[in-house]
Amino acid sequence: MYRRESKTVWQEIIKRKQCYILLLPTFLLLLTFNYYPAISAIYHSLFDWDGANFIRYIGLGNFTNMFQDPTIPLSFLNTLKLTIASLIINLTFPLLAAVLIFHLKDMKYAYFYRVLFVIPMVVPGMVVFMIWRFIYNPTSGLLNQLLISMGLSQLTRPWLGDFDLALYAVIFVGFPWVAGTSTLIYLAGLQAIPIEILDAVSIDGASTWTRFWKIELPLIAAQIKLIVILTLIGAIQGFVNIMVMTNGGPGETTMVPGLYLYRNAMYYNKMGYACAIGTFLFLIILILTYINFKYLKSSVEYQA
């Protein structure tokens, strides 16, 4: 009878030392640049700290201040709007693009469109934001010039300077939102569906809509779950688009917690307070990720 050889963890590690040696740099980099700053931020959130010399323990003082700071609820409300918009966008447009590519009969065209949707990903995000900032420019921007040339000059406005529209103008950046990682993730999910299932559906005479709704969508639930998590994290933490395009303005109409954190850390010398905002964001993301894992099904299995 086969008897499994019992080995200690250390013996296992020594046996596979080559793998561990190769993984070591990655772990070191992760520890240095990801885990250490995160743990340090949680620790420093309990201090009144200017980032340089002055440091004083204040317990939960920074968190108490957060709840009295009028910019905090306003920025979180903006984040909520941005998150909902990002979820709607990422769960519809890229999915639609992926399904359309997947359903193309000619593989040459499928490959062509896949490449076409991937190419814009090589353009740095910052460049995209700068281009859109130019599109929205109030005096010489493409959008206003287009409206003027169409005889709709009454519709021109300072898009990023409009107190009521600025946030929506930021959301609109990247329209039609089909190029990017989300499309590729959905496409990978669709391509992983066993061909036998799709053939069986065709033989049964299911319509395209039924095939999408009853077969394809449930079978890419794991991809949807991943997109939901990535979108949540991106929307809650992200602020580069806001910083480049509006810097939180006009007034505070596009302020988000990430940008407010950054301003407190970099401009106001309130590193401790910035750490507290970061810790709070971390907790929110943690809870949302847990809910996502707990209540969103990963996949549906079909039995013949």
Next chain:
Amino acid sequence: MSNTGKISRMVLVFLVISLMLSSSMVIGAEKKVVKMYAQALTPREKLEADRWDPPKYMWTLEKEYEKLHPDVDIQFMPEIPTGYEEWLVTQMTGGTSPEIVWYQRGYIARDYQKGWFVNLTPYLNQPNPYVKGNKKWIDIFQPPVIASGTAPDGNIYMITGDIVGTGIFYNKDIFQKVGVSVPSIWSQFLKVQSKIKAAGYIPFSISMDLGGGVQLWGSWCTRELQDVLYDHKMSEIKGVKEPVKRTWKPGENLPPQVMVKAIKNGTYSPKDPEWKEMLRILKDWSQYWPQGFWALPSDDVYRLWVTGKAAMGWFGSWQNKPVRFDPLRKFEWGVFPKIPKITKDTSPYGGVDFPAMAGVGGVFQYAIASSSEKRGVLNETIDWMRYITAPQNLIPLLNDHGGFAPGTKDTKGADPSLKVYTDQMVKYGTERIEPFDSMLTREFVDNLWKLLQQYLAGKIDIEKMTDEVQKEMNKAADQLLAEHPDWAK
């Protein structure tokens, strides 16, 4: 070959490469490296996109200096177009900044206690060997210029070596076409703009964008207007009986500690009629600014003017060279270096000339990082600074840039086209209330600009605006008092 053997070989190759690299570093370490972030004086080659020649004279000075000191290697960092303040904070906090950094002299009161910068007072009292017969380095500068880098502890932390000015640049062709002339009083100024607007031009190019515009033009506008409108109340704010005269000497105006005290005892408040008058005048003027000025990228302010879409713009002496050589400009231009006077007819608090919007320290305001001492290059860094501040080097350096007048006593050979700005400054003095960002806190200033945007865009009324500013002002004053308890005395 076994996997272990392959790995052993890889490790060996890695070690050999590491040894080679470290040995080359040892060879390089023979020279002492002094790194400098020279901001707008950073030398660089002309790019295809450049419409005028970039500065290069630092390279000339570098070569000459290295010939004199073969053991020193001067290196210039590339210019950082955006996010410089964030970059500086991280570099200073990590102790990895270049030896010499460009720094806003006004912020020294805020940051000197952080231990980022070297106290230069002892060095300034030693001779500058590059200036013939000089006994103390400090003596080569005009006293107000070098004194501008003084922190509240009485020590100088900055080498400030230039003078900067601003003025209203105008399009003479548009003025002629519309039939208007340079206004001398505020009511005429508004009438001129009204006629220009009626002719289909943007009267005045300006931005109050949070990305940079409001930090520049918002600051200039509020400082200039406050100086005029609060003129009768300056002594009360300063807590003295004699009149507070305008000078161009920093430190003789109303320093932060005086303003904090005035805020706390209520002699200076956004609820003052003078403050409200400032807001009213600004709002009235803003009807002649570009559409959506609160979101107009600050780069577009110059572009609107130089392409002939806007008739006027408020620019600095640093635009002197660009305007002269810019191929986009197809019109005759002029500068009126002073804002037209607000008379009693316009405002009950008017009747006083505007001060010159000028000052000491433009491009040549450098601090030396404390980390240079740890790296063992402080003496070399100081010596390089002595070399470039010697008038025979500083003046051609500033002329090469074309936008800043020298702040040394010896100004022989300085660009005469900049004289208009320095004359205005010496004649009229500069504003007595310091910019909000050096007077209070950066957080206060950010909140003030956000509120100003909302007020100018008609989103909040004057009462709401001033109530909110008062709250923010009190908060900033309390924070500064907590940081500087001696200011309460």
